[in-house]
Amino acid sequence: MPSQASSIAAGVIAGTLGVPVALYLTFIALSGIPYFQRHFLYAHKVHSLWFYDPDEPEYYGFAKNQVTPFSLSTEDGQSLYAWHVLPLPLYAQHEERVVAQASGFCNDITQTENFKILKADPVARLVIYLHGNAGHVAQAFRPASYHSLTETSSYHVLAIDYRGFGHSSGSPTEQGLILDATAAVRWAMDAAGVRPDRIVLLGQSLGTAVASGVTEYFAREEGVDFAGVILVSGFSSLPAMLSGYAIAGLVPILAPFKAWPWLLKQLMRRVVDKWASTDRLRETVRAVKARGGRLRLHLVHAVNDKDIPCHEDDKLFAAAVNGTVGVGEPKMDDERLAAEKSARTVVRGKSAFVATWTDGDLVFRQELVPYGGKLIPWFQSQEKQRLTSLGHNDIMCMAPVALAVMRCFDLVEKPRA
The missing domain is CATH 1.20.5 (Single alpha-helices involved in coiled-coils or other helix-helix interfaces)
Structure with missing residues (x-):
């Protein structure tokens, strides 16, 4: 028995x-199958379109017609859904004209007062917002992050849904998303007439890889320098991140394969979209330095980011620094880089620092902050919340990101001697 x-x-x-x-x-x-792999990676079919309509921005707390939903086209024929958000102080100056327009999706944004206000302003500042995976342009924390950028500033925001996301056509691929970001930049420069030195590229999570890709293209192929590039919660490359990735920092997806490094390596080789941001940043820096251009690169990450570990930013920072080394010259070894970075680092308390590297008109700034959001049960103590919150998304609504934008636009006064 x-x-x-x-x-x-x-x-x-x-x-x-x-x-x-x-x-x-x-x-x-x-x-291992590209079709499914891309669905897992981009999660573009995970959205709330059946609950909330992004064509009604007032639902998300914006003033009437402050946001113009419209579409723009890519060079390979895709249609991208986008939002143009007017800065609230500028909206208030033109409120009567803006409110009088029809609301909802706009078939021709060039006929709107919002667009005319942007185009007619020779000193307009524009933030091109490149979001992370899953959802759409108006999902979750994203509208709140637009609010944080536009409510008291002079910044316009252009936010796009990549191909396959939200109401945009097509299916996402690495090259496709870079083409999407390229289309957003071209719309800003060509249609809206905003000079590149008045455009900031702001990417979060997956959007940091997209921002790195489009920055490299314009730096190397067209010699274009933007006001700045801000990468929030970034990663070095997709294979490198996935090899140690854990869902919410708790469930390591590929942990069983670490006992067989050769097998893990084979799995990583099957990643179809590599998103090698370290390589792209290094080549961007080389191209800008070679022609005596200007680059402002800001890396922002939270220690309590449970999705993408903050040490990924160290790799991005190192890649940018090594881009200043001449082609054919040996790159800085880890020991030397660590020593020189330490000399350029200001500690701002436990788990917080700012490291700044300057080479001519190239400035790289890495900022590590202790908290990037509190997204856990209300009944836990505040200290417990700070220790265990995810910190990956809410950081987009926090001061370090807004300050990075200000620095890109040279709106932070230098201390007097």
Whole structure:
């Protein structure tokens, strides 16, 4: 009898464990197929379009017609859904004209008062917002982050949904998303007439890889320097991040494969969209330095980011610094880079610092902040919240990001000697 009971218990345990193991192995197998891999990576079908309509920006707390929903086209024929957000102080100056317009999606933004206000202003400042994976342009924390940028400033915001996201056409790929960001930049420069030195590229999470890609293209191919590039919660490359990725910092997806490094390496080789931001930043810096251009690169990350570890920013910073080394010259070794970075670092308390590297008109600034949001149950103590919150998304609504934009636009006064 005892042996029969033991057999039954063993069978129940095996069956209980077998289901999640089978699901895990199925997930890994599907991840090797580009179609499924891209759905897992971009999560572009995970959205709330059936609940809330982004064509009604007032729902998200904006003033009537402060936001213009419209579409722009890419060079390969995709249609991208976008928002143009007027800065609230400027909106207030033109409120009567702006409110009198029809609301909702606009088929021709060039006929709107909002667009005319942007185009007619030779000193307009524009932030091109490149969001992370999943959702759409108006989902979750994103409208709040637009509010934080526009409510008391002079910045216009252009936010786009990449191909396959929200109401945009197509399906996401690495090259496709870079083309999407390129289309947003061209719309800003060519249609709206905003000079590149008055445009800031702001990317978060996946958007940091997109921003790195489009910055490299314009720096190397067209010799264009933007007012600044801000990467929030960035990562070095997709394979590097995935090899140690843990869902919410708790569930390491590929942990079982670490016992077989050769197998993990094979899995990483099957990643179709590499998003090698370190390589792109290094080449961007080289191109800008070679022609004596200007670059303002800001890296912002929270220590309590449970999605993308903050040490990924160290790799991005190192890549930018090594871009200042001449082609053919040996790059800085880790020991020398760490020593020189330390000399350029200001500690701002526990788990917080700012490191600034200057080379001519190239400035790289890495800022690590202790908290990037409090997204956990209300019944936990404030200290517990600070220690365990995710910190990956809410940082976009926080002061370090707004300050980075100000610095890109040279709106922070230098201390007097």
